[in-house]
Amino acid sequence: MNKNRLEAFSDGVLAIIITIMVLEIKIPHSSEWAELKPLIFVFISYFLSFLFVGIYWGNHHHLLHSVKQVSSGLIWANLNLLFWLSLVPFATGWMGENQFASNTVALYGALLLVCGIAFTILQKQVEKHAKDVDALKDAFAKLKRKGIASLIMYSSSIPIAYVFPAISGVLFLSVSIIWLIPDKNIEKALSKGE
Numbered sequence: 001m002n003k004n005r006l007e008a009f010s011d012g013v014l015a016i017i018i019t020i021m022v023l024e025i026k027i028p029h030s031s032e033w034a035e036l037k038p039l040i041f042v043f044i045s046y047f048l049s050f051l052f053v054g055i056y057w058g059n060h061h062h063l064l065h066s067v068k069q070v071s072s073g074l075i076w077a078n079l080n081l082l083f084w085l086s087l088v089p090f091a092t093g094w095m096g097e098n099q100f101a102s103n104t105v106a107l108y109g110a111l112l113l114v115c116g117i118a119f120t121i122l123q124k125q126v127e128k129h130a131k132d133v134d135a136l137k138d139a140f141a142k143l144k145r146k147g148i149a150s151l152i153m154y155s156s157s158i159p160i161a162y163v164f165p166a167i168s169g170v171l172f173l174s175v176s177i178i179w180l181i182p183d184k185n186i187e188k189a190l191s192k193g194e
Contacts, residue, residue, distance in 0.1 A: 002070070006075065006190075014056070017086055025046060041097075042096035046092060052172075056081075058117055068130065080122070081115065082123050084118050084121040092168060094107065100169065105161035106158050106159075106168075109172070120151075123144070123147070136186060150178060153171045153175050154172075
């Protein structure tokens with residue numbers, strides 16, 4: 001399989017995930033501003049999930065930039081990530097509709113944890129098939145550190161959701177800040193090797 005085909009498929013799935021999330025927002029039957037007030041939590045959960053899916057999209061692109069050949073392991077690791085990301089609209093809707101109730105925040109945290117693990121698995125597959133593994137060691141090490149920090153915060157957010165759901169939300173945002181700007185170390189390492 002061609003790397004561009006894998007990227008195009010992934011881009012399409014992520015675009016559909018975002019589309020499903022926005023279509024889940026119920027339109028008020030009145031034109032009064034007060035009708036939007038009950039949707040505040042829905043909008044917040046949508047924004048948070050849109051941010052996460054966008055971050056995965058950007059980092060996925062940068063990660064696949066180093067791939068020289070697509071293996072079956074890489075395809076399955078990519079599908080694994082896309083599967084877990086495809087559940088984000090459900091968790092987003094449940095959390096928003098229930099105003100960030102503990103169970104919904106814990107499930108959201110668990111889903112983000114599994115997405116983070118899936119991204120790590122994908123990263124390991126990419127490392128196996130990278131263009132210039134020696135040049136990329138430092139870049140992959142930096143990604144690994146960010147990944148470990150993210151997994152710790154996601155793991156912590158699950159039990160914390162039952163005590164202080166807002167702190168779980170802060171942990172979610174902290175992870176997004178870590179990953180907000182895609183890591184360009186992979187591309188820098190590849191450009192030095194050329």
